[in-house]
Amino acid sequence: MTTAFARNQWYVAAYSQEVGEDLMARTICGEPIVFYRTGDGQAVGLADRCVHRRYPLSLSHRDGDRIVCGYHGFTYEPTGACVYVPGQTRVPRTARVPSYPIVEQDSLVWIWIGDAAKADATRIPRVPYLAAEGWTTVRGMEPLAARYSLLVDNLLDLSHETYLHGGYIGTPEVAETPITTEVDEEAGIVRVSRRMKDAECPPFYAKSTGITGRIDRWQDIEYYPPCLYTLHSRIAPTGVEPGPDGDDSRAAHAEIVYAITPETESSTHDFWMVARDFAVDDEEVSRFLAESNRTVVLQDVVALNALEKVIATEPDGYQELSINIDTGGLAARRILKRLAEAS
Ligand code: FES
Numbered sequence: 183m184t185t186a187f188a189r190n191q192w193y194v195a196a197y198s199q200e201v202g203e204d205l206m207a208r209t210i211c212g213e214p215i216v217f218y219r220t221g222d223g224q225a226v227g228l229a230d231r232c233v234h235r236r237y238p239l240s241l242s243h244r245d246g247d248r249i250v251c252g253y254h255g256f257t258y259e260p261t262g263a264c265v266y267v268p269g270q271t272r273v274p275r276t277a278r279v280p281s282y283p284i285v286e287q288d289s290l291v292w293i294w295i296g297d298a299a300k301a302d303a304t305r306i307p308r309v310p311y312l313a314a315e316g317w318t319t320v321r322g323m324e325p326l327a328a329r330y331s332l333l334v335d336n337l338l339d340l341s342h343e344t345y346l347h348g349g350y351i352g353t354p355e356v357a358e359t360p361i362t363t364e365v366d367e368e369a370g371i372v373r374v375s376r377r378m379k380d381a382e383c384p385p386f387y388a389k390s391t392g393i394t395g396r397i398d399r400w401q402d403i404e405y406y407p408p409c410l411y412t413l414h415s416r417i418a419p420t421g422v423e424p425g426p427d428g429d430d431s432r433a434a435h436a437e438i439v440y441a442i443t444p445e446t447e448s449s450t451h452d453f454w455m456v457a458r459d460f461a462v463d464d465e466e467v468s469r470f471l472a473e474s475n476r477t478v479v480l481q482d483v484v485a486l487n488a489l490e491k492v493i494a495t496e497p498d499g500y501q502e503l504s505i506n507i508d509t510g511g512l513a514a515r516r517i518l519k520r521l522a523e524a525s
Pocket residue numbers: 232233234235236237251252253254255256
């Protein structure tokens with residue numbers, strides 16, 4: 183099982199709204215990082231370890247855009263350069279902490295952990311609906327005490343909705359309906375689709391859309407390894423098809439987005455978002471979806487934390503058994519392995 187992570191990749195470090203005036207500590211791919219926003223609105227990520235005696239900069243304080251180490255006062259610019267040390271005028275040339283490339287778009291703060299010379303912002307996948315007119319998004323982040331590859335497996339095989347999330351998003355049809363899987367090896371994207379006709383409407387969608395009765399339910403997954411997972415969910419009263427011109431305004435759409443960011447080799451930041459194009463001003467629907475989705479995510483967290491413990495105690499060379507539903511997950515593992523080996 184893949185555990186190593188690809189360093190030369192973009193990862194979601196935070197939601198834009200989380201990064202502000204206060205210094206925020208978060209470990210990404212094993213690197214402790216301090217995040218904050220400068221006076222002109224730029225998000226900054228610096229190694230969270232003073233070069234002097236390792237004091238966490240996140241426990242220190244700001245002086246304007248600079249961070250003053252809370253132990254002996256080494257003072258750092260947003261570039262990571264140290265501009266002041268106590269008791270002498272000469273600042274040693276090596277007094278600098280790494281500053282990580284950061285790109286903020288679609289309400290997400292992306293960070294590049296690896297070789298900064300290779301950071302190409304155009305390779306970051308886009309999710310414009312998270313911050314677009316006509317859409318409303320609810321979101322959260324749950325800490326997961328399990329390796330990120332377990333969350334990738336989990337999200338690429340939604341048949342588990344029937345068993346783990348019954349009463350929320352699972353109905354019998356999810357597990358019963360076969361999937362189609364497509365792998366774009368060149369672009370490194372995995373697509374898994376499940377199209378359900380005349381299916382039961384789970385409470386998650388019945389209560390939020392107001393659709394009563396049977397539905398046609400589409401689940402179209404696109405996974406952009408390593409970090410970004412999108413699930414395009416279409417819900418319509420059964421028989422309501424998109425028009426030949428592509429008009430699908432009689433259906434409700436939810437974009438379920440996850441950012442899967444390794445914290446350490448055995449823990450993960452599980453960022454979850456639900457964007458919708460229906461009932462966009464209805465705060466009760468927002469509250470309901472936020473609460474329900476968090477409950478669903480926590481059901482996964484409990485299950486994956488249990489799997490991590492099983493893996494920790496199993497003998498070397500233990501073999502899982504895979505079936506058709508695992509095709510997408512296995513393709514994702516292949517791509518993740520390739521990315522990890524390349525960085
Ligand atoms: S540890 Fe930061 S100044 Fe000493």
